[in-house]
Amino acid sequence: MMPPLRAARALLSSQVSVPQRRTSSGEEWAATGMTNDIDLHVGKRLRRRRRLLGLTQQQLAESVGIRFQQIQKYECGANRVSASRLFELAESLDVPVQYFYEGLSQRDDVVSEGHLAADVLSQKETVDLIRAYYRLGERPRKRLLELAKSLEPEEAANDAA
Numbered sequence: 206m207m208p209p210l211r212a213a214r215a216l217l218s219s220q221v222s223v224p225q226r227r228t229s230s231g232e233e234w235a236a237t238g239m240t241n242d243i244d245l246h247v248g249k250r251l252r253r254r255r256r257l258l259g260l261t262q263q264q265l266a267e268s269v270g271i272r273f274q275q276i277q278k279y280e281c282g283a284n285r286v287s288a289s290r291l292f293e294l295a296e297s298l299d300v301p302v303q304y305f306y307e308g309l310s311q312r313d314d315v316v317s318e319g320h321l322a323a324d325v326l327s328q329k330e331t332v333d334l335i336r337a338y339y340r341l342g343e344r345p346r347k348r349l350l351e352l353a354k355s356l357e358p359e360e361a362a363n364d365a366a
Contacts (some may be wrong), residue, residue, distance in 0.1 A: 245282035
């Protein structure tokens with residue numbers, strides 16, 4: 206005979222179902238680890254801004270009163286950011302709340318004229334380049350920009366003119 210506690214657990218586990226949710230595109234996902242596209246987007250924007258400011262996950266977490274593991278979960282989309290927490294994060298990162306939703310209507314990473322793909326801006330190399338660029342004085346920055354433009358392929362240079 207099964208012990209009463211074990212029998213109760215078995216009965217409960219057979220009756221509990223995991224609720225299904227629908228994404229905006231109508232796909233179903235359960236609470237088994239699949240993340241929503243919007244949560245992933247918000248997490249990527251959070252990571253991008255944190256890195257751009259040169260903050261660690263620990264520093265950002267302390268500024269809003271949570272543990273760094275929670276920031277990790279937000280950044281990978283494992284946990285959904287509540288409205289109040291998003292507001293606190295926006296204040297700590299000195300951006301409007303809308304910053305985290307920018308680019309949602311353009312989910313495909315198509316490079317349109319004058320715009321970079323979102324993943325380019327999240328690369329460490331890009332952030333390092335931007336930081337180095339702004340450490341330069343105004344004159345060297347202008348010269349570096351002219352150099353970069355001169356290195357563009359001919360087709361791109363002709364399209365821009």
